Amino acid sequence: MVGYDEADVGATFISYTSERNEFVSYTHPVGLDDIQWVSKYPGQKSPMTNIVKVFDIYTWIGLLISTGIASLVLIGVVHILRHLGLKQPDSIAVALMPLSLLNAEPMPNWFLVSSKRIYSGSILLVVWALCSAVITYAFSSNLRAIVLSPSYETPIDTAQQIVENNLIPIVGTQELVYTFLNFSTNPWFVKVAQLAIPPTSTDEKFDAILAGTSVTSNTQDLLLNYISQDPTLSRLNKLKPPIFYFSKERIRFYYVGWMVQKNSKWRIHLDNHILLCDQAGFYLKIKRTMINTAVSEHTISDREKMRVEHIAVAFMLLGIGYIISTLGMFFL
Missing domain, CATH: 3.40.190.10 (Periplasmic binding protein-like II)
Structure with missing residues (x-):
């Protein structure tokens, strides 16, 4: 019209x-x-996997590979020193040392023998400790923000x-x-x-x-x-x-x-x-x-209260450890 x-x-x-x-x-x-x-x-999805989102998939893969390589190298150094007749710690403790340093544990003194230092193992531990410090700072900085963020x-x-x-x-x-x-x-x-x-x-x-x-x-x-x-x-x-x-x-x-x-x-x-x-x-x-x-109109909080779901991964790892240790009592 x-x-x-x-x-x-x-x-x-x-x-x-x-x-x-x-x-x-x-x-x-x-x-x-x-x-x-x-x-x-x-x-809204379960926040159980939020802790994994602190790093992307490539960072986690890099951490796993580098931790495994560091453990293998330390075990190799320890075995060589044992063949040379030098007293060294248990291989399991040596393999877990990279994880301990990631958790800010103190540096070990394994490679200080008779006032002489085994430089190959010591240098590796120092370098890994520095790397662990950076990774730990990054992880802890992102942890609270990522873990308590709602997932959709x-x-x-x-x-x-x-x-x-x-x-x-x-x-x-x-x-x-x-x-x-x-x-x-x-x-x-x-x-x-x-x-x-x-x-x-x-x-x-x-x-x-x-x-x-x-x-x-x-x-x-x-x-x-x-x-x-x-x-x-x-x-x-x-x-x-x-x-x-x-x-x-x-x-x-x-x-x-x-x-x-x-x-x-x-x-x-x-x-x-x-x-x-x-x-x-x-x-x-x-x-x-x-x-x-x-x-x-609605508002959604970008933070949640801490619940059991947020730390469920820790309890799962603990449960797996209990099962493995129990099986070890009977079969090892």
Whole structure:
């Protein structure tokens, strides 16, 4: 109607496109047409493995290899000294010395024999002690921050993750977003369109998303407003927030505004009105009034209280040690 001069203003939430701009003009933006993937909010995982995350996999492999090599070299030095008739400590104690130095134990005096020092073993211990000090400082510095940080499942942020995790996209073939996905230059968008199924009902769609088997697409504000206003979905408002995760990847990202006729005399006045409303914060006020804050706004602590799960690895190692020592009493 605006384009055919049957109305002066189209006060609606319509996105900017070059094709539409050839037919009508737009006011200053009143929002964003920001369509994202909507999935189940990542659940919290057990913090039992947090202690392993202090270093990455390559650092742990390097530590294991270097500790093993240091133990083997020390055992070799001790065996050579024994063959030379010099008294040396037990091989097990020697093999465990690199681990003791990692735990800031004092330096041994094994290689001080008759006031003469065996330099090969002593140099190795000194170098390993210096290396252990650096590793211990790094480990202890990161330990508290990593161990007490909550761990969450990997969120669904991209179309590639949807395909690789075998999730079912719930998108109607008659929806505009389906056409956008199907003709996108992004190959993962096209694959999602090929896997998409139409929704059978609103309840089943949300149940599938909360079950972690499906995803859908929507604008965050519109979806949360729809949930808060629809009485049939009141059960979702009773769930512990957050319940939905909105992806970082944007499917469609357009400014939206009101439509006016080309060269309309009202455009400047409407732009001033919209800018004054933005300055006054009316958009946020309306958003907080219309959308259930229990669903849309939440804060998650980045720290947890220490629980048994956080140090479960230590108890597991202790249990394994008890079992091995018990078996040693009977078979060794």
